[in-house]
Structures are given as C-alpha cells and as structure tokens.
Amino acid sequence: MDYDVIIIGAGPGGIFSAYELCLNAPQLKIAVFEAGHALHERKCPIDGKKVRSCVNCKICSIMSGFGGAGAFSDGKHNITNDFGGSLHEYIGKERALELMHYVDGITLKFGGEGTKLYSTAGTKFKKECIQHGLHLLDASVRHLGTDINYRVLENLYAFLQDKAEIRFDSPVDTVSAVEGRYEILSGGKKYTCTKCIISVGRSGSKWMEQVCKQLGIVTRSNRVDIGVRVELPAEVFSHITDELYESKIVYCTQKYGDLVRTFCMNPRGAVVTENTNGIITVNGHSYEDPARHTENTNFALLVAKHFSEPFKDSNGYGESVARLSNMLGGGVIVQRFGDLVRGRRSTPARIEDSFITPTLKATPGDLSLVLPKRILDDIIEMIYALDKIAPGTANDDTLLYGVEVKFYNMEVDVDNNLESCHRGLYIIGDGSGITHSLTHASASGVYVARNILGAMQ
Ligand SMILES: Cc1cc2nc3c(=O)[nH]c(=O)nc-3n(C[C@H](O)[C@H](O)[C@H](O)COP(=O)(O)OP(=O)(O)OC[C@H]3O[C@@H](n4cnc5c(N)ncnc54)[C@H](O)[C@@H]3O)c2cc1C
Numbered sequence: 001m002d003y004d005v006i007i008i009g010a011g012p013g014g015i016f017s018a019y020e021l022c023l024n025a026p027q028l029k030i031a032v033f034e035a036g037h038a039l040h041e042r043k044c045p046i047d048g049k050k051v052r053s054c055v056n057c058k059i060c061s062i063m064s065g066f067g068g069a070g071a072f073s074d075g076k077h078n079i080t081n082d083f084g085g086s087l088h089e090y091i092g093k094e095r096a097l098e099l100m101h102y103v104d105g106i107t108l109k110f111g112g113e114g115t116k117l118y119s120t121a122g123t124k125f126k127k128e129c130i131q132h133g134l135h136l137l138d139a140s141v142r143h144l145g146t147d148i149n150y151r152v153l154e155n156l157y158a159f160l161q162d163k164a165e166i167r168f169d170s171p172v173d174t175v176s177a178v179e180g181r182y183e184i185l186s187g188g189k190k191y192t193c194t195k196c197i198i199s200v201g202r203s204g205s206k207w208m209e210q211v212c213k214q215l216g217i218v219t220r221s222n223r224v225d226i227g228v229r230v231e232l233p234a235e236v237f238s239h240i241t242d243e244l245y246e247s248k249i250v251y252c253t254q255k256y257g258d259l260v261r262t263f264c265m266n267p268r269g270a271v272v273t274e275n276t277n278g279i280i281t282v283n284g285h286s287y288e289d290p291a292r293h294t295e296n297t298n299f300a301l302l303v304a305k306h307f308s309e310p311f312k313d314s315n316g317y318g319e320s321v322a323r324l325s326n327m328l329g330g331g332v333i334v335q336r337f338g339d340l341v342r343g344r345r346s347t348p349a350r351i352e353d354s355f356i357t358p359t360l361k362a363t364p365g366d367l368s369l370v371l372p373k374r375i376l377d378d379i380i381e382m383i384y385a386l387d388k389i390a391p392g393t394a395n396d397d398t399l400l401y402g403v404e405v406k407f408y409n410m411e412v413d414v415d416n417n418l419e420s421c422h423r424g425l426y427i428i429g430d431g432s433g434i435t436h437s438l439t440h441a442s443a444s445g446v447y448v449a450r451n452i453l454g455a456m457q
Contacts, residue, residue: 001259003031005452006184006193007164007222008172010034011068012438013199013429016103016445022163024453030164031189031193033186035171035204036064039153042071044094046273047091056333060275063203066168067153069430070438074266074285075149076246077106078440080139084437087444090416092389097441104142110155115288117142125389126242129249132388137248145288146298175211177422195424195452197347198288199445200431202276205315205409208431217420218413222433224318225263225406226375227302228367230383231399233356234268236392241267241297242244253381256374260382263300263406268293271360271401279322280331282401294359300404301382303375318405325370325403329363333370333403338396340367340376354397367402409433417451426451 005021006110007014010032018032036042042065063069079100079203081088088096101447108115119140120126144152160166167186174185175196182196200208207420212219240247253260254362269286284298325333335346336354345366351358379400387394411433418426419432426448428434429441 001189001191003191003193004028005030005195005197006182006191006198007032009068009199009201009204009429009431010066010166010183011201011429012070012201012273012442013201013435013445014068014197015160016442017197017199017428018160018164018434018447019106019156020446022160026163028052031191032164032166033170033172033184034066034166034168035059036066036168037061038168039066039071039150039157041065054273054275054280056275057105057276058202062274066157066166068082068201069203071148071150071153072285073149073438074269075144075426075438076144076264077104077107077142077144078139078246078437079439080137081142082137082139083450085435085440087435087440090414090418090434091447096443099446100439102395102446103439103442107142107144107152110159111151112142112144112148115142115144115148116245118243120244120247120382125244125247128214128389131386132390133158133251134385135250136251139248141246143157143288146285146291148288151323165355175215177425180423182425195426197426197430197448199441201441202407202409202430203433203437205407206277208412209410212410212412215420215422215425217422219410220413221306221308221312221314222408222411223304223306224314224408225302226318226321226371227260227296227300227379227404228371229271229284229300229401229404230393231271231298231356231358231401232393232395234295237265237267237297237390239322240390241265249386251382251385253378255381258303258374258378260301260303260378263294263302265297265299267297268295269298271298271358272296273360279319280326281322281403281405282332283404293432296356296359298359301379302404302406303378315407318407321372322369322403322405328369329365332360332362332401333365333367333372334358334360334362334399334401335365335367336396337394337398337400340400341380356397356399358399360401362401367400370402406436408436419447
C-alpha cells in the first residue's frame, strides 16, 4: 500500500512515465491506477449490427483502459512543436523535440518497426497552399495505424507488467497531500506514495478539476474546437496524403478573420463516434493494413473558441453544441455538402443516391440547425479554399458529420518541471491541458520520470 511512485492513468502519459522509471530504476516500487480495463478487455459494444450507437457504458472502452484514449486511434504520432500541445512552452522546443524522437524510438522498438515516417520538409504542397491562402504546418508524422498502435501497446504492457503494479478497473477517488507525501483513495482503500504523477487525460477532466479545487491548484480555462468531420473519395486528397499522410492546413477566413484548420486526416479510413462523458461526437481513424482500407478519406475541420470573461466555460459551450446534435440526430448527424449550401436537410434517400458511401451510420439531417452560423460559415469557406488544392472537396456529395468537438482540459498551473505547487505532485498529458496528442503526452511522461529520477539521485 506504500509506493515510491503512484501513477494515475495508463494512457500514453502514464505508460511512458512508468516505462522510463522502470527502465532506469527497477528498484522503485511503482503502482499505476487505471479506471478502465486491461487492453484485451477493452471492447466497445457498438458492432454495427445489434448495437448501432453508443449505449453509454459506465467506463467507455474507447477512451479508458490501458493505452488511454489513443488505444484504438489511428496512431498518428506527430513529431512537431507546431501542434499537439504546448509542452515546448514549459520545457523548451529542443528538449520537447528530443523527447518526441525518443518516444518514437521506443515505439519502433516495441512493434512499430517498418512503419513510415512522413515529413512536410521540402514538400511542393507548401507553396501550392500559400498560393491559395492556405498554410501547411511543419511536422513529421509516423503513421502506425490502429492495428500496429495496438501491437505496440501490447508489447509495452508485456514489458511493464512484472515491473510495476498495474491495477485496472481502479479509478482513484481522491488525492490528498499529507505531510509531504500523497494519499490516494481507490475502491475504499488507502495507498500512499512519495511522488505522484497524475495523467488522467480528457476522460478524467471533471475529476481533475475537482482534485485541483481540493488541493488549491490554480486552473485556467482552455479553448474548445468545434467543427465537422469531412468524408470524401480518397482520390480527392490522394496526391497530398500519399506524400504527407496527414496535412495540418490552416486558413484564415475572409468573412470573419477566423482560423479554420484541418485535423486528424485518415486516408482510406473510417469515421467513428466518440463518447466523452456521455456526449456523442465524431472522430476518425484508419488501419495500416491495406486489407482494412476503405474507399474514403476523412478529416476534421475545426474552429477554435476560447471564452474567458464573463463566461469562462469553453468546454461547456462545446458540450451544448454537441448535445444539440445528439438531441436532433440521436447521436451524430450527416449532411451532404450540396444539401448544406442549398439550405436543405439531407435525407436517407439523398445519402443513398450519392456517389460516396458513408463509413459511419449517422442520422441524415441539417447541420445548420446545430452549428453556430459563424462556425458554419467558416467551415464552408474553408471547404471552398481546400477545393483549390484538392479539387472535388466542394462536390455536392462530400459528407459532413457533426459535430466534431475537441475538448481541452483546463490548463493546470504547473512549473517547468510539470510539478504542481505541491512538491512531488506532477500533472502531465492531456489531463494537464498542456498536451493534446499521443507524442506530446508520452513525451511529458518521460520528462517527469527523468525529473523524478534526477531528484532521487
Ligand atoms: C478516437 C481518438 C483518436 C485519436 N487519434 C489520435 C492520433 O491519431 N494522434 C494523436 O496524436 N492523438 C490522437 N488522439 C488523442 C490522443 O489519444 C490523446 O492526446 C492521448 O491519448 C493523451 O494521453 P494521456 O495519457 O494524456 O491521456 P489518456 O490517453 O486520455 O489516458 C488517461 C487515462 O487515465 C484514466 N483515468 C481517468 N481518470 C482516472 C482516475 N480518476 N483514476 C484512474 N484512472 C483514470 C483513463 O481511463 C485513461 O485511460 C485521439 C483520441 C481519440 C479519442
């Protein structure tokens, strides 16, 4: 019941901090508490046949369990300071990149060997984008695919299982600071430790806020990204995705001067639903295995909103928009671009008659009844801008799924060691509001593990 280090959350942040600690200090007594299931027990009941939509499981297997929110993701590991989080603002750009490359090396060692690292360096698309008012962000991206991403997690678990106590189905209820140590309550039992790393990700956001309140840790409101997921024939973007796999393109709209960006591009992938605290939103992924490829490519178009005064609850705003789509569509709504610009809803018949087959069963409807006008105008303008570099994007049959919302945790006040005002209590990964991606969350885990190792010497 007494540990050197307790890690709360077994997503990438938690896993990589455990990995670095176990590798370099096998004598340490380490426990990992995870609210969700072991990897092989993580099963979403949606099978497309008997269960077609989210049934609100108590613990969502997509978001929780070994591997965290990224376990069934497309496994796009972006190595860049341009997006994916603001870790570099705390630890410096060079260190952040060095850690991301280190994480990439471990990923290769644990099953990712042979996967491709794409890069924007020297690409001709940068010029083509600029000529049309679009801006391609710099990055290297390793695409593992959902299948290989899973294999890497299996191998990391095999490495960790006899070096750390990994407790599944064990949500931590409270964390208290007691005389320079930490007391953790889980399942009615008390556990203590010298160092505590909290890495509870997006699914632990409400819990994290509560802990910060109890421990007097300052938090700041973060932004929320709202938009749609676009699905179109893979050929429309293939000249870009074949070279770059994922392209993060930013556009400043002429109408409002808002920034719209592409996010999470999945060549030949599938659109999926996501359940965050009971709210159904849309996402996407794809497999590395060509046998599991689809005919379509999908990506999100997102507009960032940040509320600070007097209304501060950016996430609450995003949740309300998502709830509206859940209310009208019973989940996710799908609409043809042609129907949207003509001001009419999509119907099952119109979707059926389209030349593109949706990869997600969503309710045909009208996104203009859900998305605020300004966001919708931004998205429509961006689609026409993208049509210039990828003709066909603005075709009538292009599908828009809504809503896609990227929630960000409140930004937690930590220092450059990612340590809170309580010495020995670290808050990392997406749960800290500082990272928003697999690589940044993993890098933050390695970073605090190294700090702890340094402090213990
Ligand atoms: C469908 C999907 C696709 C994605 N695709 C990509 C992608 O391709 N590339 C990319 O870079 N990012 C992607 N992301 C984002 C990425 O998964 C996250 O940025 C990353 O997982 C964050 O890691 P983390 O360790 O901070 O948190 P998480 O991965 O969210 O892990 C946190 C863990 O903590 C556990 N937890 C929460 N509260 C408690 C508690 N009180 N007690 C114990 N345990 C708790 C949760 O169950 C969870 O397992 C995707 C996300 C989703 C949902």
